[in-house]
Amino acid sequence: MATSNDLRKGMVLNIDGTLYSVVEFLHVKPGKGAAFVRSKIRDVLTGKVLDKTWRAGERVEEVRLERRVFRLLYHTDDEYVVMDPRSFEQIALDRVRVGDAAKYLTDDCEVEILFVEETPIMIESPSFVNLTIVETDPGLRGDTASGGTKPAVLETGLVVQVPLFVKEGETIRVDTRTDTYIERVTARS
Numbered sequence: 143m144a145t146s147n148d149l150r151k152g153m154v155l156n157i158d159g160t161l162y163s164v165v166e167f168l169h170v171k172p173g174k175g176a177a178f179v180r181s182k183i184r185d186v187l188t189g190k191v192l193d194k195t196w197r198a199g200e201r202v203e204e205v206r207l208e209r210r211v212f213r214l215l216y217h218t219d220d221e222y223v224v225m226d227p228r229s230f231e232q233i234a235l236d237r238v239r240v241g242d243a244a245k246y247l248t249d250d251c252e253v254e255i256l257f258v259e260e261t262p263i264m265i266e267s268p269s270f271v272n273l274t275i276v277e278t279d280p281g282l283r284g285d286t287a288s289g290g291t292k293p294a295v296l297e298t299g300l301v302v303q304v305p306l307f308v309k310e311g312e313t314i315r316v317d318t319r320t321d322t323y324i325e326r327v328t329a330r331s
Contacts, residue, residue, distance in 0.1 A: 144204045146179040146196035151319075152266065154186065154205040154256070157194075161186045161205060163264060169198075186263045189238035208257045209266070214247055222265075224253060233262055243267040245300045246318055267318045272327050273297050274313045278304065291323075 144153075153164045162183040171177040177198035184191045196202070212224035212233070221234045222244070235255075237244065243265040247253065254266045278294035291303040294314075302316055304323045315324040 144202050146200040146202055147198060148204075149179060149181060149196075149202070154207055154258070154263070155183065156203040156205050157183075161258065161263060162192070165191060184241070186239070189241070205258055207263075209254050210257060212253050212255050214249060214251050214253050216249055217244075217247070222247065224255065235262060235265065239263060240265050245298055245321070246271045246273070246316070248273070248297060269319060270315050270317055270324065272313050272315055273300070275304070275308065275310050278308065278310050280309070294323075 147169070149164050149167045151164055151166060155162050155164065163186050165182040165184050167179055167181040169177065169179055179196040179198060179200075181194050181196065182191055183194055210226070213227055215223045215225050215232070217223065219237075221236050222240050223232055223234050225232045233255075239262065240247070241264060243253070246267055247265075254268070255262050256264050256266055273296040275294045276297050279292055290306050292306055293301050294304040294308065294310075295301050296314075296316070300316070300321065302314075302321055302323050304314060308314060308323075308326060313327040315327055316322065317324050
């Protein structure tokens with residue numbers, strides 16, 4: 143059994159029969175008094191976010207998850223339809239189960255879905271994704287003395303800050319943990 147000191151982002155906990163995913167956490171050690179862990183947890187079925195404070199070392203029940211790779215077929219405003227590439231079984235996931243991963247999903251991409259027994263509970267975002275820039279202002283030479291940035295709209299609608307030399311139509315790598323630009327991706331032939 144895990145403790146509150148073991149909390150990490152994406153960890154799924156069973157609290158009084160309800161499944162919660164850890165959105166963020168912070169270990170706090172005040173100058174006076176006992177240490178504690180402050181966290182935000184999301185109900186995986188309803189999407190409701192709660193603030194929860196744990197005593198340091200308090201026992202928590204971690205849920206064992208099974209990871210399966212699916213392919214995203216298409217999405218509407220309300221749901222995402224994925225297919226198991228081995229069995230061709232299709233599953234429709236509502237926007238709550240997709241969560242923040244929606245910012246990085248493009249049609250026909252591979253997604254990792256977390257299951258509890260046979261119930262899909264959430265899509266796990268990869269650490270890095272490659273996305274194409276669909277709109278950005280042209281960068282002008284000499285705009286800044288050191289490297290400046292400009293906003294760029296990606297194919298999924300996500301807006302990230304990119305260096306001035308990056309142009310519309312280029313593919314970039316994005317860190318999904320921080321929504322930041324990492325590098326340009328060059329096409330390999």
